[in-house]
Amino acid sequence: MPSFLTVRDLACGYQSRVLADLNFEIEQGDHIGIIGPNASGKTTLLKTLCGLLKPQTGQVCLEEMSIHKLNSAARARRVAMVSQEVRIDFAFKAHEVVMMGRHPYVPRMGSPSPHDREQVQWAMEVTGILHLADRLVNTLSGGERQRVLIARALAQEPDLLLLDEPTSSLDINHQIEILDLIKELNRQKGIAIIMAIHDLNLAALYCDRLMLIHQNRVFAWGTVEEVVNLDNIRAVYGQSIMIERHPVYGCPQVVLLSRLSPESGR
Amino acid sequence: MIKIEYCKRQAVWLLLAVLLIMIILAVAIGSIYISPLQVMKILLFQLPGVGGQIVPNWPESYETIITLFRLPRVILALVVGSALALAGAIFQGLFKNPMADPHIIGASAGAGLGATLAISLGLSLDWSGLGAVPLLAALGAFLTVILVYNLARTGGTVPIPNLLLAGVALSSFLSAMISLLIYFSQDQMHTIVFWLMGGLSGRTWGYVLFTLPYLLVGTCVAIYYARDLNLMLLGEDSAHNLGVEVERVKAILLIVASILTGAAVAASGMIGFVGLIVPHVARILVGPDHRILVPVSILAGAILLLGADILARTILAPVELPLGVVTALFGAPFFIFLLRRYRGPLF
Numbered sequence: 121m122p123s124f125l126t127v128r129d130l131a132c133g134y135q136s137r138v139l140a141d142l143n144f145e146i147e148q149g150d151h152i153g154i155i156g157p158n159a160s161g162k163t164t165l166l167k168t169l170c171g172l173l174k175p176q177t178g179q180v181c182l183e184e185m186s187i188h189k190l191n192s193a194a195r196a197r198r199v200a201m202v203s204q205e206v207r208i209d210f211a212f213k214a215h216e217v218v219m220m221g222r223h224p225y226v227p228r229m230g231s232p233s234p235h236d237r238e239q240v241q242w243a244m245e246v247t248g249i250l251h252l253a254d255r256l257v258n259t260l261s262g263g264e265r266q267r268v269l270i271a272r273a274l275a276q277e278p279d280l281l282l283l284d285e286p287t288s289s290l291d292i293n294h295q296i297e298i299l300d301l302i303k304e305l306n307r308q309k310g311i312a313i314i315m316a317i318h319d320l321n322l323a324a325l326y327c328d329r330l331m332l333i334h335q336n337r338v339f340a341w342g343t344v345e346e347v348v349n350l351d352n353i354r355a356v357y358g359q360s361i362m363i364e365r366h367p368v369y370g371c372p373q374v375v376l377l378s379r380l381s382p383e384s385g386r
Numbered sequence: 387m388i389k390i391e392y393c394k395r396q397a398v399w400l401l402l403a404v405l406l407i408m409i410i411l412a413v414a415i416g417s418i419y420i421s422p423l424q425v426m427k428i429l430l431f432q433l434p435g436v437g438g439q440i441v442p443n444w445p446e447s448y449e450t451i452i453t454l455f456r457l458p459r460v461i462l463a464l465v466v467g468s469a470l471a472l473a474g475a476i477f478q479g480l481f482k483n484p485m486a487d488p489h490i491i492g493a494s495a496g497a498g499l500g501a502t503l504a505i506s507l508g509l510s511l512d513w514s515g516l517g518a519v520p521l522l523a524a525l526g527a528f529l530t531v532i533l534v535y536n537l538a539r540t541g542g543t544v545p546i547p548n549l550l551l552a553g554v555a556l557s558s559f560l561s562a563m564i565s566l567l568i569y570f571s572q573d574q575m576h577t578i579v580f581w582l583m584g585g586l587s588g589r590t591w592g593y594v595l596f597t598l599p600y601l602l603v604g605t606c607v608a609i610y611y612a613r614d615l616n617l618m619l620l621g622e623d624s625a626h627n628l629g630v631e632v633e634r635v636k637a638i639l640l641i642v643a644s645i646l647t648g649a650a651v652a653a654s655g656m657i658g659f660v661g662l663i664v665p666h667v668a669r670i671l672v673g674p675d676h677r678i679l680v681p682v683s684i685l686a687g688a689i690l691l692l693g694a695d696i697l698a699r700t701i702l703a704p705v706e707l708p709l710g711v712v713t714a715l716f717g718a719p720f721f722i723f724l725l726r727r728y729r730g731p732l733f
Contacts, residue, residue: 192626197629199627
């Protein structure tokens with residue numbers, strides 16, 4: 121039985137190489153977090169996994185089929201991606217944007233079937249945006265727009281959902297809302313999630329497994345406990361860090377220390 | 387939600403009705419006035435099947451005036467207006483840029499250079515009723531777009547900013563060449579400048595037959611890819627993730643829009659402003675969805691250019707004003723009026 125997603129000898133990037141020697145496997149229903157400093161290649165990896173960037177070497181296989189060889193509609197029916205900071209300047213209504221997620225299903229020149237409409241309805245229901253259906257997306261707040269874009273990805277009925285910094289431009293209350301929503305989709309629908317997230321504490325709180333990227337390589341890959349420990353985090357992010365336990369969930373959490381001496385700094 | 391869809395469909399019917407009335411008026415108005423009722427009768431008389439029902443009670447010269455002179459000009463105005471508006475809508479959608487118009491990536495400058503060359507060298511060609519000027523103009527537009535597209539290409543993709551910059555740079559280069567040619571061909575200076583200002587006087591059915599196929603094909607392609615264009619408005623990467631073959635769609639639509647521009651410029655010279663403002667007006671009317679925006683732009687472009695041509699023929703009759711001058715002279719204030727009235731984000 122092949123793994124759900126297999127990455128073999130992958131090297132990816134633009135003109136220059138950003139990441140190399142990637143080898144990992146992901147099972148159906150996994151919730152993976154990709155962490156690492158800015159510009160470490162988190163987005164590049166996601167763009168390669170969703171088929172947007174061609175790998176320089178190696179391959180990404182979804183149940184034995186190379187993602188980069190699938191035709192675009194077939195790929196879009198299995199893999200959905202929510203990019204970071206999609207600006208929408210155009211006056212589409214929220215429900216029209218969610219319906220765009222049905223593009224790989226609705227035949228050209230055809231109109232959406234009842235099933236397409238049901239899927240859109242469902243996607244808007246689980247993301248809690250039914251009340252926004254007739255609002256113009258360019259008038260929505262950041263959190264609302266993020267929900268619309270997640271609903272659009274869900275309307276694709278993906279087995280694999282990729283998210284690039286789904287919370288980076290949101291207030292903390294909206295961050296929790298969005299991550300709870302993603303977790304629910306992962307648990308209840310069995311959708312495999314891979315998300316790039318720079319906030320280590322949120323990553324440790326929500327993900328089953330983490331991949332820490334540093335200096336063009338996978339620096340650490342495993343359970344939250346295996347990745348978020350003092351050695352790894354200090355090696356990648358520097359010394360001014362402590363690891364504590366989350367008072368409620370017990371998972372590791374990063375606490376920051378000022379580099380000034382306690383007397384002069386505070 | 388259903389109500390609004392209904393309103394949008396109504397807009398198409400309304401525009402169609404306006405267009406029909408404009409066509410009859412445009413055929414009626416001229417140095418010899420023919421009443422609209424008679425125009426309708428004469429037009430219907432030409433139709434096979436219906437024509438037998440109508441007893442001709444008009445001077446035969448009217449029929450000649452209408453079928454040989456006024457009708458081809460009116461139809462050409464529709465076709466050129468639609469082609470420019472459609473090209474503008476496609477470019478604005480592809481480039482996600484409200485300033486984009488059919489002239490933006492150099493197709494018109496290429497057409498202009500082709501026409502200028504044909505006039506200043508006194509070339510004579512004949513191909514199904516078309517002279518050297520429209521033929522070289524079409525060729526110039528086509529070659530320019532191929533060049534711009536290849537200049538903008540990096541690796542497997544054609545990034546939009548590259549395309550815009552290559553287009554603008556090549557356009558200025560070609561415009562300079564046009565100026566140089568005008569400077570050195572004193573004898574034909576008047577002819578060239580007159581052609582560049584744009585107009586439809588003396589255009590025959592040959593021009594209609596030359597441009598109409600491009601408009602028909604262009605319309606079909608634009609409607610076929612309307613949904614992809616909608617998705618690409620929200621970003622090329624996200625369109626890719628939704629299953630759009632972005633680079634292929636971009637190449638096809640670019641070529642279609644450029645050929646539309648080239649054909650329009652070849653038939654009528656440089657007519658500015660239609661391709662810029664019509665898609666904006668259409669967006670104010672029916673929103674950004676290209677499935678409705680494309681047909682509405684096509685109809686509105688036809689109406690606008692036909693109206694401008696009526697004005698160009700009548701304001702200072704019997705002297706005709708250059709059509710390109712009229713579109714900008716009346717189009718610009720109209721557009722500014724719309725901008726002031728409409729308070730939402732336009733694009």
